[in-house]
Amino acid sequence: xxxxxxxxxxxxxxxxxxxxxxxxxxxxxxxxxxxxxxxxxxxxxxxxxxxxxxxxxxxxxxxxxxxxxxxxxxxxxxxxxxxxxxxxxxxxxxxxxxxxxxxxxxxxxxxxxxxxxxxxxxxxxxxxxxxxxxxxxxxxxxxxxxxxxxxxxxxxxxxxxxxxxxxxxxxxxxxxxxxxxxxxxxxxxxxxxxx
Numbered sequence: 001x002x003x004x005x006x007x008x009x010x011x012x013x014x015x016x017x018x019x020x021x022x023x024x025x026x027x028x029x030x031x032x033x034x035x036x037x038x039x040x041x042x043x044x045x046x047x048x049x050x051x052x053x054x055x056x057x058x059x060x061x062x063x064x065x066x067x068x069x070x071x072x073x074x075x076x077x078x079x080x081x082x083x084x085x086x087x088x089x090x091x092x093x094x095x096x097x098x099x100x101x102x103x104x105x106x107x108x109x110x111x112x113x114x115x116x117x118x119x120x121x122x123x124x125x126x127x128x129x130x131x132x133x134x135x136x137x138x139x140x141x142x143x144x145x146x147x148x149x150x151x152x153x154x155x156x157x158x159x160x161x162x163x164x165x166x167x168x169x170x171x172x173x174x175x176x177x178x179x180x181x182x183x184x185x186x187x188x189x190x191x192x193x194x195x
Contacts, residue, residue, distance in 0.1 A: 016039060016045065020036045022034060023064075034048050034049035077119035102139075106132075112128035
């Protein structure tokens with residue numbers, strides 16, 4: 001068995017597997033990393049370092065490198081379930097007939113519900129509820145505005161319809177007056193009454 005590396009306890013060896021990203025325990029995370037290529041007898045492994053070189057090293061001197069988390073492009077709280085939240089939102093709001101406001105509000109509802117277990121805790125469902133109530137209020141207002149506009153259109157239609165009838169009635173009265181004047185002047189004889 002090779003001699004122990006000073007300052008490194010043999011009991012602190014994590015279970016490595018080929019392909020793991022590793023670093024020297026004595027280096028800060030992310031400073032000098034490599035890929036574990038092979039595990040010899042369980043105490044020595046071969047590592048290909050980021051500079052391209054590879055050599056054998058005591059496994060006890062290695063630590064697993066924490067994977068780099070991309071909080072902008074693929075944060076873990078939006079990638080649960082095998083699909084990213086944004087892909088689900090785009091599929092949901094890409095349907096015909098969706099208003100931008102509706103897509104924004106309901107997209108946020110889905111986003112906050114999706115991430116609640118891994119980010120935000122109880123605050124996330126509360127935010128989802130806030131956006132859902134905002135969308136419900138907006139849709140209720142849209143229905144009320146539509147009904148108000150429909151009522152206004154109906155009243156205007158009714159007014160013009162009545163106005164049109166008044167105009168026709170006026171023309172009829174004028175025609176009757178002309179007919180009466182013609183009868184009085186003797187130009188037109190009224191039909192005779194039969195005994």
